[in-house]
Every structure is written in C-alpha cells, then in structure tokens.
Amino acid sequence: MEDYAKCNGHSNNITTIETTNENNIFDNRTLEDVCGCDIDDDSDSDSDSEVEEDTDDDGDVVKNFYNCKGMIGQKKAREAAGIFINLIKEKNICKCLLLAGPSGSGKTAIAIAISKEISEDAIPFCIFNASQVYSCEVKKTEILTQYIRKSIGVNIKEIKEVFEGEVIKIEPFYDDTYEEKKVAYVYITLKTIKEQKKIKIHSSIYENIVKQKIQEKDIIYIESHSGMVKRVGKCSLYQNMFDIETDTFVDLPKGNVHKKKNIIQNVTLYDLDISNAQPKDDILNFLQNSKSKKTEITDKLRNEINKIVYKYVDQGIAQIVPGVL
Structure with missing residues (x-):
C-alpha cells in the first residue's frame, strides 16, 4: 500500500481508494483552519502549493471536497474522493467504489462525506459489517x-390534497361524558399569504400533532385523505426573534389553505x-x-x-x- 491513499483504475468496474494509518496524515492547512493557530512548515506548504498548481478544471471540485466536512488528515484520500465525485456528476463512473484500509483510518468518514457531497438531499447510507452475517436461517447472499x-x-x-399553512391557533374540545377527559375534536387555524382558514380535525390527528410537538408559528400540512401531519419548519417571519436558533425556517405558503401539493416520499x-x-x-x-x-x-x-x-x-x-x- 502506498503512502496516504491512491485512486486505482476502473478494473472490473470497481474503483479503489486506499487509506492508511501513517503518523504524518495531517495537513497543516486543515489543522490551522480547525485549531485557529499558525503552523509553520515549509515542506508541507510547498507540497500543498504544488497540489494546487497541478489541478485542472476539475480541481475546484476536488479542492472543495479537499477542505470540506470538517475532516482532518487523509489529504490524498480526500483528493481521490473528490475525483470520484466528479466522475459521479459526469455520469462517467464505474459501478462500485471500494474503500480499503486498516481499522480507524477514516473509511466510514470519507464515505459519509461523499454521500453528503453528491447530493444535498438525503440519500440512503447503510453501514454493513461482516460480523452481522451470523444467521443460520437466512443465506449470506440473501x-x-x-x-x-x-x-x-x-x-x-405524488399529488395529494392537503391543508397547508402557518399554525395560528389550536383549540382542542374535550368530551365530558367519560370519567377521564378525552379530546373529541380540534379546531386548528391555518394561515397563508392569501387567506386564513379554520378547519375541524379528528382527535387521532391531534395525537400526531402532540407527538410532533407542533406549536403556533409552525408551518405544517395535513393530508386530507390519510390525515397524516407533517411539520415543515417554523415560519421565516419569526427568524429574527432569537440570535441563535436551531430550527429550520421556511417561507409562508402561497395560495389557498386547501390545495393540491406535489409530495415526494x-x-x-x-x-x-x-x-x-x-x-x-x-x-x-x-x-x-x-x-x-x-x-x-x-x-x-x-x-x-x-x-x-x-x-x-x-x-x-x-x-x-x-x-x-
């Protein structure tokens, strides 16, 4: 195995990226960015400049992945992963990518970074260990x-009919006929840019609202046929209420409250x-x-x-x- 990592050819429709556990796996530029301190090393800076000079048109994408996701070390492996990402985006790629290296060398970290770099949307990421294949009832190939x-x-x-808008008010009404108070029905007021509407929902839908901790100022949509409730985020009009906020802010929906919406499952x-x-x-x-x-x-x-x-x-x-x- 060569130092750091290497990106092999596309033999047998498999691209291989090898990682290693050598002592000198940290590049000073990344450590300087992460630690916020100055590290002087002429040899490493020269090697970094040579890498930047040798990059071609695809070097920008490689360089972006080279410093992304907060990863430290494995300079050559990240560069090889950036080349692999270019092949994916150009649709000129083999069928499989093999990450080879000893335990603890950062194979899983590079794989997660590749999956996040390929697409901003959630893509399936599955971790599979050989020790998990222990069943005597199911074949290993299965x-x-x-x-x-x-x-x-x-x-x-799918195109579904939904009620979408900002939650203005939630009014549960209880049934006193039982010994314990039970929610009989709920009135919920939703608001869009065009209108504000008050709808009546069943108690089972209200249970989903409570489970998702939906409150006022949240943007939600309720499917009219299935009754499924989905919280999209908090209205962007209230984004400046706090200096630090961990919630996702979305714009106030346009059009009517009752509409047809394209939903991706x-x-x-x-x-x-x-x-x-x-x-x-x-x-x-x-x-x-x-x-x-x-x-x-x-x-x-x-x-x-x-x-x-x-x-x-x-x-x-x-x-x-x-x-x-």
Missing part, C-alpha cells in the same frame, strides 16, 4: 442482497420488499410478526417490484437514488 437494496433509494412523486427498495412481503390478512399478519425467525424474500417478488419501479421511472413518477453501502 443478507447481502437486503443491504444492497437498503442502499438504493426511490423518490416517489423517500423509500428504499428494501422497504418496498418488506411492505409487499407481509401478509394482508390481519390474523396472518399477527402470526407473521410473532415469529422470531427471519424470512427470505423471494426473487419473484423482487422482480415484480423492480418492474413496477421501472414503470414509474419511465412515467416520470419515481426517481432512483443510488446510495452508499
């Missing part, structure tokens, strides 16, 4: 196939396998869940799910998102 399908995401677009192929593999009958479902044994998903079911996903992709309803395993 377990590996499950983890591979966990690492392949599917974004499904992020699932994986493994989630689709599990949802279709479970029995539909209630008794059979109870018996299936009561079993402690693991069950294998048949190839026939996977092929059927793949056909449906390909059909949705051709229709523009779904999008396949490659993940990281």
